[in-house]
Amino acid sequence: MNQKYYYTFLLLLTTVLASAQTGTITGTVTTYDGRPAESVNVTVNGTSRGATVGRNGNYQINNVQPGRQTVVASFIGLETQERTVTVQANETVTVNFTLRENSAQLREVVVSSQRPANKPTNIAKMPLKNLENPQVYNTVSAELMKQQVISNYDDAFRNIPGITRTWEATGRAGDGAAYFALRGFDAQPALTNGLPGLTSGNLDPANVEEIQVMKGPSGTLFGGSFYSYGGLINTITKKPYDGFGGEVAYNLGSFGLNRITADINTPLSKTEKITMRVNAAYHSEGSFQDAGFKKSFFIAPTLAYEVNDRLSFQVLAEILEEERAVAPVFFHSDRLSPLDFTTIEELNLNNSLSFTSNDITIKNPKYNLQAQMVYKLSDRWTSQTVVSRGTIKSDGYYTYLWDDVAGDNEFSQYFHKELQTTHTTNIQQNFNGDFQIGNMRNRLVAGLDYYRRDIVDNGSGWGWARNVTPQGDVNYIDPFTGEEMPPVYLTKASVENLLGGLEGTMSNISNSAYGAYVSNVLNVTPGILAMVSLRADYFDSMGEKNTDEDDFDQFALSPKFGLVYQPVLDKVSIFASYMNAFINEAPAQVFDQDGNFLRVQSFRPEQANQWEYGVKTNLFADKLYATVSLYDIKVSDRVYPDPTNPNNSVQGGKVGSKGVEFDLNAQPVAGLNVIAGYSYNETKVIEGNDNDFYSEPGRSPGGQGPQNLANLWATYRFLNGSLKNYGIGIGGNYASRYKVIDNSQTGNFYLPEYTLLNASVFYNGEHVRIAFNVNNLADEEYYIGYWSVNPQKGRNVAASVAYKF
Numbered sequence: 001m002n003q004k005y006y007y008t009f010l011l012l013l014t015t016v017l018a019s020a021q022t023g024t025i026t027g028t029v030t031t032y033d034g035r036p037a038e039s040v041n042v043t044v045n046g047t048s049r050g051a052t053v054g055r056n057g058n059y060q061i062n063n064v065q066p067g068r069q070t071v072v073a074s075f076i077g078l079e080t081q082e083r084t085v086t087v088q089a090n091e092t093v094t095v096n097f098t099l100r101e102n103s104a105q106l107r108e109v110v111v112s113s114q115r116p117a118n119k120p121t122n123i124a125k126m127p128l129k130n131l132e133n134p135q136v137y138n139t140v141s142a143e144l145m146k147q148q149v150i151s152n153y154d155d156a157f158r159n160i161p162g163i164t165r166t167w168e169a170t171g172r173a174g175d176g177a178a179y180f181a182l183r184g185f186d187a188q189p190a191l192t193n194g195l196p197g198l199t200s201g202n203l204d205p206a207n208v209e210e211i212q213v214m215k216g217p218s219g220t221l222f223g224g225s226f227y228s229y230g231g232l233i234n235t236i237t238k239k240p241y242d243g244f245g246g247e248v249a250y251n252l253g254s255f256g257l258n259r260i261t262a263d264i265n266t267p268l269s270k271t272e273k274i275t276m277r278v279n280a281a282y283h284s285e286g287s288f289q290d291a292g293f294k295k296s297f298f299i300a301p302t303l304a305y306e307v308n309d310r311l312s313f314q315v316l317a318e319i320l321e322e323e324r325a326v327a328p329v330f331f332h333s334d335r336l337s338p339l340d341f342t343t344i345e346e347l348n349l350n351n352s353l354s355f356t357s358n359d360i361t362i363k364n365p366k367y368n369l370q371a372q373m374v375y376k377l378s379d380r381w382t383s384q385t386v387v388s389r390g391t392i393k394s395d396g397y398y399t400y401l402w403d404d405v406a407g408d409n410e411f412s413q414y415f416h417k418e419l420q421t422t423h424t425t426n427i428q429q430n431f432n433g434d435f436q437i438g439n440m441r442n443r444l445v446a447g448l449d450y451y452r453r454d455i456v457d458n459g460s461g462w463g464w465a466r467n468v469t470p471q472g473d474v475n476y477i478d479p480f481t482g483e484e485m486p487p488v489y490l491t492k493a494s495v496e497n498l499l500g501g502l503e504g505t506m507s508n509i510s511n512s513a514y515g516a517y518v519s520n521v522l523n524v525t526p527g528i529l530a531m532v533s534l535r536a537d538y539f540d541s542m543g544e545k546n547t548d549e550d551d552f553d554q555f556a557l558s559p560k561f562g563l564v565y566q567p568v569l570d571k572v573s574i575f576a577s578y579m580n581a582f583i584n585e586a587p588a589q590v591f592d593q594d595g596n597f598l599r600v601q602s603f604r605p606e607q608a609n610q611w612e613y614g615v616k617t618n619l620f621a622d623k624l625y626a627t628v629s630l631y632d633i634k635v636s637d638r639v640y641p642d643p644t645n646p647n648n649s650v651q652g653g654k655v656g657s658k659g660v661e662f663d664l665n666a667q668p669v670a671g672l673n674v675i676a677g678y679s680y681n682e683t684k685v686i687e688g689n690d691n692d693f694y695s696e697p698g699r700s701p702g703g704q705g706p707q708n709l710a711n712l713w714a715t716y717r718f719l720n721g722s723l724k725n726y727g728i729g730i731g732g733n734y735a736s737r738y739k740v741i742d743n744s745q746t747g748n749f750y751l752p753e754y755t756l757l758n759a760s761v762f763y764n765g766e767h768v769r770i771a772f773n774v775n776n777l778a779d780e781e782y783y784i785g786y787w788s789v790n791p792q793k794g795r796n797v798a799a800s801v802a803y804k805f
Contacts (some may be wrong), residue, residue: 022436023087024379025061028093029073031052036242037075037099045070045082046569047526049441050129052120056242062379063436073097074622093286101214122194123214123234124519124531124805125221125445126432131573131616132521134531134562136215136629138162138663138677142208143239146728147715147762149773149798151251151259151283153189153203153211154178158733158758159713160213161677162661163187163231164705165613166786169202171326171362172398173420173457176200178198179786181705183215183230183633184657184683185608190226191234193370195318195388196426196451201322201364204298206261206281209542210236215661216631217581217608220560221537223515224582229608229635230657237316240275240304241263245805249769252409253798256286256293273306288793289327289354291490296322309374327354328413330789332749335693337406339747344783349470351781351791355401355413359491362396362418377431377610384430394418397495401468401795404479410467412479415488415495417504425452441523449515455506461502463488465495478525511541520561527569531562531577539584539605556582556605573616581608585639591647603651608635625665640688640695653695654686657704672728674714680709693743700742703786708736717764729760732777740785751789754782769802 025044029037036057043050044064045225051059061071066089074080084093117522120127123137130137138160146154157163162183169178177199180187191197212234219228226232244266265277280299287293300318307313332347333339341347370388377383396418404412430447457552465488467475488498519533535558543550562577585603592598614629638653659681683704688695694702713731718724733756741749755777762771779795 009537021066021089021495023089024065024092025064025069025071025085025087025095026092027059027097029059029097029099030055031059031099031503034603037475038241040049040073040097040099041119042097043072043074043570045072050120052127062434063441070211071095073099074097080621088166117390117774121212122626123212125194125430125447126443126521127521127781128443128521128575129277129570130625130627131566131570132529132756134529134564134575134577134612135218136612136614136627136631136661136663138164138213138215140211141207142210144675144713145205145208146179146249146769146800146802147771148760149253149771149800150205150250150259151253151798153205153208156205156211157213158711159675160665161711162215162659162679162681162709163213164709164735164782164784166372166705167329167788167790168326169199169364170329171201171324171364171394171396171418172416173200173394173418173459174455176364176394178202179703180233181703181786182213182233183226183229183631183635183659184681184704185230185635186703187228187230187233188227189233189235190228191222192318192368192388193221193235193237194222195370195386195428196225196390196424197368197388198390198392198422198424199364199366200392200394200420200422201324201362201366202239202294204281204283204296204320206237206263206298207237207300207318209238212236216577216579216610216612218579219556219558219581219608220518220533220579223449223451223513223516223535224537224539224556224558224584224605225254225453227511227583228581229633237300237302237318238263238277238279239314240277240302242273242275243267246277247769247802247804248505249710249800249802251798251800254796255288255793256284257798258284264791266305273304275304277302277304278629287325287327287354289352289791289797291354291357292325292327293358294322294324296320312374314369314374316368316374318366320366321363322365323361323363323396325356325358326398326653327356328401329786330355330401330411331787332401332403332411332789333741333746333787334403334406335746335787337403337741337746339741339749340403340407340409342747342749344750347470347789349789349791350472353472355468356399359398359492360399360415360490360495361492362398364393364395365391365393365684367391375795380433380435382432384428384432386426386428386430388424388426390424391421393421397492399465405509408479409445409469410475410479413465414462415465415498416462417496417499419459420457422456423454426450427603442520442715444520447515447516450512452510454510457505457507457509460499460504463495463498463502464499508545509541509543510545511539511543514538514540519656525609527566529562529564529566531560531564534558534561541584541586546688550587552587554584554605555583556607558582566776573619574614575616576613577611579610579612582606585651588639588649590649593647594647595647603639604637606635606637608633610634623667625663627663628661629658631658634686638688638695641692643689643691652726653688655683655701656686657683671717671719673717676710676712678710679708679743681705691745693746696743699744700739702741706735706751707739708734710734713758713762725763725765727762728765729762729773730758732757735782739786740789741787751783751785754780756780756782767804769804770800772799773797 040053140156215231245262261281268274401411433444517535582605610633612631635655640653642648664676715729717727738751762772
């Protein structure tokens with residue numbers, strides 16, 4: 001036999017023999033009142049084998065070594081239970097647990113804490129515990145959002161270290177969702193259940209089970225269609241479960257907040273496992289400024305069908321209808337001239353002014369459909385086929401303020417009629433394996449990914465409407481000619497008249513991405529894990545459909561590596577990782593210095609590479625989870641203006657981002673839960689153009705957020721006595737002084753540091769939940785921005801009443 005084939009045969013034979021010499025542990029975990037104890041962790045002591053209890057209370061642990069084994073059932077805040085059994089090769093042994101708590105007490109533990117930090121997640125497209133994953137991530141649970149009476153999706157991020165909003169959703173075409181700074185780079189909510197979930201406006205939290213923020217460049221598993229240098233935001237939706245249940249709730253609060261939500265789950269068949277869950281919300285809210293509002297209706301039905309133990313289907317639909325009057329972004333620099341104002345005090349902006357009216361609105365409907373089929377090929381292999389289809393739209397008016405002429409204390413207001421529709425299609429095929437090679441466990445995902453985006457834009461041209469001052473004075477003098485122009489009022493009819501004579505956009509663009517990826521986590525020993533991942537990605541842009549001149553294609557490889565060492569198994573994890581992301585760069589036309597066309601210049605994909613090191617802990621019987629990490633990101637191959645010819649672009653720019661993050665989730669005593677975090681980030685241009693506002697070396701590129709961020713939220717819930725089920729919460733956020741503009745030619749502009757205090761009181765019984773929150777308790781005046789100044793809400797209150805059944 002050929003020596004190569006001999007070794008291959010020997011390896012396969014070893015794998016088969018090793019697999020055949022293991023056993024299986026199955027069982028149920030219930031509360032003493034007989035209800036399933038979902039989310040409890042069941043592990044085999046001293047090994048990496050384990051499972052999480054499902055909604056039906058069942059669990060199964062495969063590939064357990066024969067002999068006497070100790071099986072452990074644990075959950076944060078509950079007493080750990082152990083059972084000792086003897087496992088035989090090729091046999092199944094049953095181990096059942098009955099928790100001392102009843103179902104209501106178990107729910108109390110879930111509500112009073114965050115999601116168990118070491119519960120397996122599919123962030124890596126395979127089930128990995130936090131301590132096993134060399135990537136840093138943070139989550140916000142639906143229960144925590146309810147406890148804080150959060151009715152705005154963006155507000156959930158105040159519980160996550162290292163991320164901050166830089167401006168609210170504008171609704172404009174292309175990137176109308178809210179912008180966040182994450183590790184010094186842009187981030188927007190782009191994923192739903194790990195699939196494309198774009199939005200051109202706001203997201204509604206009614207169907208949110210959990211928000212996941214995956215830190216660092218994440219192109220290896222998710223491709224280059226989403227900007228992910230600092231990380232990705234992934235929204236996990238609520239899933240159907242066995243049985244009938246749900247809740248209805250009403251929220252009310254400052255600035256005319258009225259919100260009604262419903263969450264109803266029901267079985268649809270007495271003979272088959274078919275269940276449906278429907279989440280719906282109606283939302284109406286005004287503004288803290290003189291104009292502005294939001295009205296929306298959201299509904300999300302989800303259908304699950306478990307055909308048998310091997311095959312299951314799930315279909316999700318999300319429909320959002322939203323209309324808003326949006327305050328314009330205040331850009332206070334022309335990015336060329338020296339700044340007239342370097343601080344908020346000098347700008348003297350009247351925060352109560354919106355510079356818009358409730359007659360000038362924008363609609364951002366969203367439709368999202370996801371279908372999933374999961375087929376269990378064997379005890380060790382699973383096939384997952386998913387298809388998603390999304391449509392988002394920007395339909396209405398976008399306006400912004402811009403310093404056209406420096407030195408006159410006046411800012412031009414421009415208007416644009418948005419009329420753009422984006423269709424997305426995504427198909428993924430994943431194969432997940434959990435198998436042994438010798439004594440080494442492998443968890444593997446191999447997948448194929450197809451993504452297509454079609455964008456139709458029929459928007460208007462841009463029209464100058466008026467000049468305003470930060471204090472609210474208005475005139476209609478053209479800033480360039482000095483000519484008195486006809487007045488444009490803040491009405492739909494007046495703005496339509498302004499834009500009616502301007503040439504609009506007629507654009508129809510399509511592009512596609514084809515990806516193949518593989519990722520494997522190898523347990524060298526129970527406490528040493530190695531991750532190796534690679535993606536091959538082909539991007540094909542057809543550009544405008546009526547011409548072939550703008551077509552281009554690019555190919556990229558995206559690797560990812562990680563090492564995890566657990567000196568104390570399931571307690572302490574030391575990790576190091578390398579991660580990559582990429583963005584495809586469109587070709588650019590090249591002109592000489594006199595403006596004569598020379599050629600079309602093509603570019604390589606832009607690349608981001610991160611090294612990260614850190615420690616994760618799970619201590620004191622699951623009562624303290626903490627992560628501390630240091631990261632260093634380098635973005636290369638950025639395209640920027642040629643220093644020798646402003647009509648040309650060159651590739652080779654570099655940006656660096658480095659920092660430290662700390663995250664804590666603790667339950668020091670029963671009923672008390674604390675989540676806290678701190679982050680420091682420094683983002684600078686390394687190579688670029690000294691005369692370019694966006695790429696001056698040694699300066700911040702913009703949108704990086706405050707260097708120092710901190711968050712804290714502590715709740716105490718009374719578990720006994722006359723105050724049982726009552727609780728209080730207190731916490732807040734800190735952001736250091738933020739250099740919004742950092743440029744030697746214009747000068748620097750700073751937003752002041754701020755500290756926000758929030759507090760709550762609540763009652764959370766078995767059937768009724770009542771909560772009352774005060775946000776920005778000290779009525780702090782504060783701002784966010786991205787080369788801009790965006791005033792934020794002062795003190796505001798929100799209350800919620802819910803009935804659970």
